[in-house]
Every structure is written in structure tokens, then in C-alpha cells.
Amino acid sequence: MYTQSFSVPDAADGPSAGLKAVARPPNEAERELLARFDTRIDADGRIEPRDWMPDAYRKTLVRQISQHAHSEIVGMLPEGNWISRAPSLKRKAILLAKVQDEGGHGLYLYSAAETLGTSREQMLDALHSGQAKYSSIFNYPTLTWADVGVIGWLVDGAAIMNQIPLCRCSYGPYARAMVRVCKEESFHQRQGYESLLVQMKGTPAQQGMVQDAVNRWWWKCLAMFGPPDADSPNSQQGMRWGIKRFSNDDLRQKFVDATVPQAQVLGVTLPDPDLKWNAARGHHDYGAIDWDEFWQVVNGHGPCNQERLATRVKAHDDGAWVREAAATHAEKQRQRALKAA
Ligand code: BYC
Numbered sequence: 001m002y003t004q005s006f007s008v009p010d011a012a013d014g015p016s017a018g019l020k021a022v023a024r025p026p027n028e029a030e031r032e033l034l035a036r037f038d039t040r041i042d043a044d045g046r047i048e049p050r051d052w053m054p055d056a057y058r059k060t061l062v063r064q065i066s067q068h069a070h071s072e073i074v075g076m077l078p079e080g081n082w083i084s085r086a087p088s089l090k091r092k093a094i095l096l097a098k099v100q101d102e103g104g105h106g107l108y109l110y111s112a113a114e115t116l117g118t119s120r121e122q123m124l125d126a127l128h129s130g131q132a133k134y135s136s137i138f139n140y141p142t143l144t145w146a147d148v149g150v151i152g153w154l155v156d157g158a159a160i161m162n163q164i165p166l167c168r169c170s171y172g173p174y175a176r177a178m179v180r181v182c183k184e185e186s187f188h189q190r191q192g193y194e195s196l197l198v199q200m201k202g203t204p205a206q207q208g209m210v211q212d213a214v215n216r217w218w219w220k221c222l223a224m225f226g227p228p229d230a231d232s233p234n235s236q237q238g239m240r241w242g243i244k245r246f247s248n249d250d251l252r253q254k255f256v257d258a259t260v261p262q263a264q265v266l267g268v269t270l271p272d273p274d275l276k277w278n279a280a281r282g283h284h285d286y287g288a289i290d291w292d293e294f295w296q297v298v299n300g301h302g303p304c305n306q307e308r309l310a311t312r313v314k315a316h317d318d319g320a321w322v323r324e325a326a327a328t329h330a331e332k333q334r335q336r337a338l339k340a341a
């Protein structure tokens with residue numbers, strides 16, 4: 001089983017109930033293909049859609065890329081809530097562009113996953129039925145305008161830390177999609193930080209709003225990188241296959257080290273009394289993350305899970321006529337081209 005959304009249940013009754021299928025040993029041709037695949041991975045080469053790949057590699061990629069795509073699409077919602085309330089035309093134009101970019105990222109990623117033989121309908125069904133995972137971070141509310149800046153600074157900052165190494169992922173279409181995504185994420189991070197710099201030059205109430213938003217988002221951003229390495233079932237294999245280049249804990253540490261000086265420039269306090277420089281390690285130490293809360297949210301019980309999913313399903317249902325019209329138009333054009341030929 002690779003994920004909730006792509007698992008195949010064992011038959012509950014019948015002669016095979018309770019029995020696990022025993023994998024057939026690979027034949028010589030398959031051993032040869034596997035050896036060639038492993039050699040390419042060891043040489044840091046790319047795997048392309050038409051290349052042979054082990055089933056487990058394909059399933060892992062479908063799992064990770066589809067979750068990533070869902071995160072981008074659901075990630076449009078918390079900030080999207082602020083488009084109509086942005087404090088100026090300039091901020092509104094920036095936010096519109098950013099949210100639209102996230103939609104674009106979702107589409108590149110669904111396309112990358114489709115090259116692995118899964119269909120967009122399958123992926124969307126998994127999201128809409130609540131089976132698929134998407135990033136825990138998008139199940140929290142955006143209470144004030146400062147949240148929009150903090151999402152740019154910290155959430156996009158964490159996303160970039162995680163996603164830059166994915167530009168070197170062993171699967172070609174995912175790696176190429178990530179190059180463009182990362183360029184855009186970098187603009188997202190900067191616009192958030194710049195918006196916060198302006199707010200921190202404002203009134204004490206505005207400064208307080210920024211600090212409050214940082215307090216609410218900091219720990220959730222650290223959890224975004226996924227469970228600690230010792231509790232991360234997919235990491236070892238993902239790294240062996242060159243899908244992940246750094247472990248969850250290593251990326252989390254890089255993020256903390258990069259963010260501390262940015263917080264000092266901004267003039268906010270990161271809400272962790274245990275956060276301090278450790279000269280011996282050459283890194284910042286930080287306090288304990290609440291993993292129980294993280295799993296609650298991942299398993300559907302965060303403050304906004306139901307609202308996010310309901311909004312997505314409604315948007316999909318409301319868009320049915322657009323998909324039908326586009327399909328009908330494409331079919332008419334195909335018929336016309338056939339007649340002309
Ligand atoms: N939230 O073995 P592990 C964005 C799951 S979009 C929910 O470490 P893996 C943005 C994990 O899926 C940000 N679930 O897994 C968009 C696994 O469950 P399954 C999204 C999480 O795959 C709009 C289980 O926990 N970025 O930045 O080796 C606006 C065990 O974990 C989370 C990506 O998706 C989580 N935070 O590593 C602004 C990047 N963490 O599938 C910003 C691509 C873990 O076994 N994905 N889980 O049932 C990855 O890099 C990796 O999949 C992860 C997890 C690091 C997330």
C-alpha cells in the first residue's frame with residue numbers, strides 16, 4: 001500500500017480472504033530491466049515516461065506528485081479568501097497573480113502525474129472523496145491580512161526549501177515542472193516578506209498582527225516537512241530512487257537556519273523558547289513539534305479540513321458545464337478536421 005488513495009483493498013471474503021499475494025519472482029528479462037534502471041539511478045540519470053520503471057517507483061511518484069498537485073490547488077483557498085479584502089490595488093494584483101500561479105503549479109503537476117499512467121479524474125476523485133492527502137498547512141484559517149504575508153514568507157519559504165531539491169528528482173517530468181514552480185515560489189516568498197516589512201513599519205497594532213500571525217503559523221510550517229526521519233516510512237526508498245534528495249529533518253533544519261536571521265531583520269520573535277544557535281552542531285536547536293496535532297490534521301481533523309474539501313468539491317461541480325462545453329467544442333473541431341482531410 002502506498003497511500004490511502006492508491007491502495008487496493010484485500011478481498012474481505014472469498015477463498016483468498018486474509019491471504020497476502022506472494023510476488024512472482026522476476027524473470028531474466030525483468031532482472032535485466034531492473035539492473036539497467038538501477039544503474040541509471042546510481043549514475044544520477046533521469047527516468048522518462050516511456051522508460052521501463054519498477055511498479056513501486058511509479059506508484060511512489062504518483063503518490064507524491066498527486067499529493068503535491070492537490071496541495072497547490074487546495075493551497076489557493078486560504079489566501080484566495082483575502083483577494084476581495086486586500087488593503088490596496090497593488091496588494092490585490094500581487095495576490096491575484098500569486099493565487100493564479102498556485103493553480104498553474106497544480107496543473108503542471110497533474111500533467112506530470114498523468115505521464116505515469118494515472119488519469120486526472122482518478123486523482124481528482126481521490127481528492128474530492130477525502131481519500132487523498134494534501135499538505136497539512138492548508139487546513140488552518142487565515143484570520144488577518146498579516147496571515148497572507150506570513151504564508152508567503154514562511155509557507156512558501158518552507159515550500160521552496162522542500163522543492164528546490166525536487167528540480168533534481170530522478171523522474172524527468174516532475175523535475176522539469178519543479179524548475180518553473182520554484183522560480184514562481186521565489187517571487188511568492190519575496191512578496192510575502194516585503195508585505196510584512198511594510199506592516200512592521202506601521203502602527204503597534206499592525207506590528208502586533210504580524211507577530212500574532214507568526215505565532216500561529218511557525219510550528220505548522222515546521223511540520224510541513226513531514227514526520228521525523230525515524231517515523232517517515234517513505235523517505236529511505238524515496239532517497240534511494242533519487243526522488244527525495246534530503247531527509248525531512250535535514251530540510252526542516254535548513255529552513256530553521258535560513259529563517260532565524262530573516263525574523264531578526266523583520267523584528268519578530270519566533271515562538272520557540274528553545275530556539276538557539278548551537279555552535280557545536282553549526283545549526284539552531286529548536287523545540288518539540290506537536291506531532292499528534294500534525295497527524296490529527298493529516299487524518300482529516302484539522303480546523304479547516306471539511307471547509308477546504310467542501311469548497312473544492314463545489315468548485316469542481318460548478319465547473320462541470322465548462323468541462324462539457326470544452327469537450328464538445330474539441331470534438332466538433334476534430335470532426336471538422338476529419339471532414340476536411
Ligand atoms: N501534510 O514518509 P513520509 C505549497 C504524509 S504546496 C500532509 O515522510 P514522503 C504551496 C506523507 O504523504 C506544498 N501529509 O512521506 C501551495 C505520507 O503519507 P502516505 C506541498 C504529509 O512522501 C500553495 C506520510 O505522511 N509540497 O508549498 O517521503 C501556496 C509519511 O510521510 C505531510 C509537496 O507536496 C504534510 N505536511 O515525504 C503556498 C512537495 N508530510 O502518502 C505553498 C512534494 C508528510 O504514505 N512532497 N505527509 O499516505 C514531498 O516532498 C514529500 O511527499 C513530503 C513527505 C516531504 C511532503
